[in-house]
Amino acid sequence: MPLSLTVVTAERTVLQRDDVLRLIVPAADGQITILPSHTALMSSLGFGELTVVCPGETIGMAVLGGFLQVANDRVTVLADAAERADEINEERADAARDRAQRRLAGQYAGAEALNVLRARLAAERALVRLRVRRRYHGTGVPSLRERA
Amino acid sequence: MAGAGAVRAIRDRIRSVESTSKVTKAMELVAASKMRRAQDRALSSRPYADQMRSVLAQLAGYAASADPDTLHPLLRQRPVRHFAFIHITADRGLAGGLNANMNRAGAVLALEHQPRVERVSVVTVGRKGRDFFRRAGFPSLAEFTELGDYPGMDKILPIARIVMDDYMRGEIDQVYLGYQRFVNTAVQRPTLRQVLPVTAPEGAAAGSVDFLFEPSPERLLETLLPRYVEMQILEAVLDAAASEQSARMVAMRAATDAAQEMVADLTLTYNKARQELITNELLDIVGGVAALDS
Numbered sequence: 196m197p198l199s200l201t202v203v204t205a206e207r208t209v210l211q212r213d214d215v216l217r218l219i220v221p222a223a224d225g226q227i228t229i230l231p232s233h234t235a236l237m238s239s240l241g242f243g244e245l246t247v248v249c250p251g252e253t254i255g256m257a258v259l260g261g262f263l264q265v266a267n268d269r270v271t272v273l274a275d276a277a278e279r280a281d282e283i284n285e286e287r288a289d290a291a292r293d294r295a296q297r298r299l300a301g302q303y304a305g306a307e308a309l310n311v312l313r314a315r316l317a318a319e320r321a322l323v324r325l326r327v328r329r330r331y332h333g334t335g336v337p338s339l340r341e342r343a
Numbered sequence: 344m345a346g347a348g349a350v351r352a353i354r355d356r357i358r359s360v361e362s363t364s365k366v367t368k369a370m371e372l373v374a375a376s377k378m379r380r381a382q383d384r385a386l387s388s389r390p391y392a393d394q395m396r397s398v399l400a401q402l403a404g405y406a407a408s409a410d411p412d413t414l415h416p417l418l419r420q421r422p423v424r425h426f427a428f429i430h431i432t433a434d435r436g437l438a439g440g441l442n443a444n445m446n447r448a449g450a451v452l453a454l455e456h457q458p459r460v461e462r463v464s465v466v467t468v469g470r471k472g473r474d475f476f477r478r479a480g481f482p483s484l485a486e487f488t489e490l491g492d493y494p495g496m497d498k499i500l501p502i503a504r505i506v507m508d509d510y511m512r513g514e515i516d517q518v519y520l521g522y523q524r525f526v527n528t529a530v531q532r533p534t535l536r537q538v539l540p541v542t543a544p545e546g547a548a549a550g551s552v553d554f555l556f557e558p559s560p561e562r563l564l565e566t567l568l569p570r571y572v573e574m575q576i577l578e579a580v581l582d583a584a585a586s587e588q589s590a591r592m593v594a595m596r597a598a599t600d601a602a603q604e605m606v607a608d609l610t611l612t613y614n615k616a617r618q619e620l621i622t623n624e625l626l627d628i629v630g631g632v633a634a635l636d637s
Binding site for chain 1: 384387388390391392394395397398401402495496552553554555556557558562563566567570573574577
């Protein structure tokens with residue numbers, strides 16, 4: 196029996212499928228794969244790629260923090276932000292990464308720790324978006340080494 | 344001649360009422376289209392809110408069984424010395440009794456709590472509520488305005504931050520949220536509810552499933568609770584936005600109808616006066632001719 200999956204953010208329902216065969220989620224402590232008949236689980240999510248395998252189709256998404264609930268083959272992702280690969284604006288993510296990396300490169304020397312953290316998170320988010328976008332649309336997945 | 348002057352005065356009045364009705368008609372149409380979008384926004388945030396409630400209900404079951412000392416601070420009840428409430432109104436008026444009703448509900452809430460606690464203060468969202476509590480000289484923790492017609496989470500975070508920070512520091516002990524709940528286009532209802540300490544939603548079969556928690560229920564609550572507070576404020580703000588546009592649309596429709604009725608009445612009066620004037624002029628001419636003849 197396939198899984199049913201709902202990905203929601205505070206602003207909208209991003210994805211809703213009832214024919215999911217397999218799903219890889221970016222849990223806080225690493226990726227986990229969820230197959231039908233998975234045990235009931237609640238987990239927090241990190242930044243990363245969500246891979247949804249359906250018959251004849253694989254959907255990629257960027258998920259940026261949130262929660263995961265699995266119970267009785269129903270999977271709910273409560274994401275802080277989530278975008279399907281086809282929705283991600285590559286130029287914007289590119290610009291966001293450059294901006295964050297410039298900041299981290301010390302243009303703001305003596306910046307507060309909070310600002311450094313903020314820039315690092317922004318870079319991370321942008322990289323996740325770029326990775327997902329390029330994996331499903333176009334070529335060249337940015338390597339993890341590029342990470343800030 | 345006095346008659347001609349009166350006729351002109353009525354004609355000018357008709358013109359002025361007509362142009363007013365054009366303005367109110369335009370405002371009605373704008374509000375109607377904004378209302379649809381605001382309602383869509385309010386509706387599309389609902390699945391997240393529902394899911395989060397069910398997750399929290401599950402988790403809270405575990406939290407309740409835990410030692411009260413290790414309970415997450417946002418869940419912990421304590422004696423209330425400083426009561427605060429988030430008061431959501433529109434930035435603009437011309438929305439019937441919407442803002443006045445909300446302000447009245449907020450004032451009643453404040454007055455009810457004042458005798459029971461040491462301090463009551465308000466966090467206003469929207470210009471109408473801010474002005475109201477300023478005029479009353481009421482202590483305010485923070486003021487937020489210009490959230491826009493379709494506020495998103497980015498506008499909510501600073502509001503949530505302030506009340507949660509003050510709550511965690513022990514500066515405020517209880518926080519309520521007041522907003523105009525959108526019932527339907529004709530009905531908006533001032534609604535008050537507690538946001539802090541967090542009261543776990545009634546369990547959708549809490550504890551019926553044996554969950555595996557990753558990393559641990561306590562850690563999950565730690566990340567979930569702030570988001571739950573944010574979500575409640577977002578829900579309220581989105582509802583208030585839909586209420587504002589609905590109330591304005593209804594108020595402007597009533598104004599347009601009233602103006603059109605007035606134009607009809609005035610036109611009748613105008614025609615009567617005009618006919619009277621002509622009749623009088625004819626009588627004068629006829630009278631003059633008769634005088635010449637004799």
